[in-house]
């Protein structure tokens with residue numbers, strides 16, 4: 588079968604991300620991600636869809652998936668750390684992975700879920716620790732390290748691979 592293939596980064600568990608082939612079929616676009624929550628989802632793309640429509644459908648799917656995944660991870664880590672965020676949302680940030688307001692409103696860049704699980708975990712912990720320390724002081728990094736002992740590796744990974752986390 589001959590169809591155009593779009594290559595996406597997917598989750599590779601604890602390893603570096605693996606590439607997934609996403610067949611762009613004529614009537615639907617089926618996405619496969621190797622993750623526990625959603626493994627397969629078909630988003631509506633019509634016969635006449637242009638590249639931009641396909642991209643929009645992908646972005647919509649990622650945003651929805653990102654909120655589900657990030658809410659689950661945030662609640663899990665918040666429970667461990669004994670903090671309670673007031674809200675969790677995803678946004679289309681251009682140059683940041685997340686933010687935490689003084690009111691405990693946490694927002695993430697949806698693109699982060701294209702990264703491997705342990706990188707996503709680091710970003711979640713990074714924002715939750717801001718509920719205890721609204722800065723990047725040594726005490727702040729100490730609490731990050733308590734939850735993610737090798738956080739420096741994830742920080743570095745994000746610097747190197749940031750440009751690859753795109754749809």
Ligand SMILES: [Zn+2]
Nearest residue numbers: 713717722723
């Ligand atoms: Zn920060």
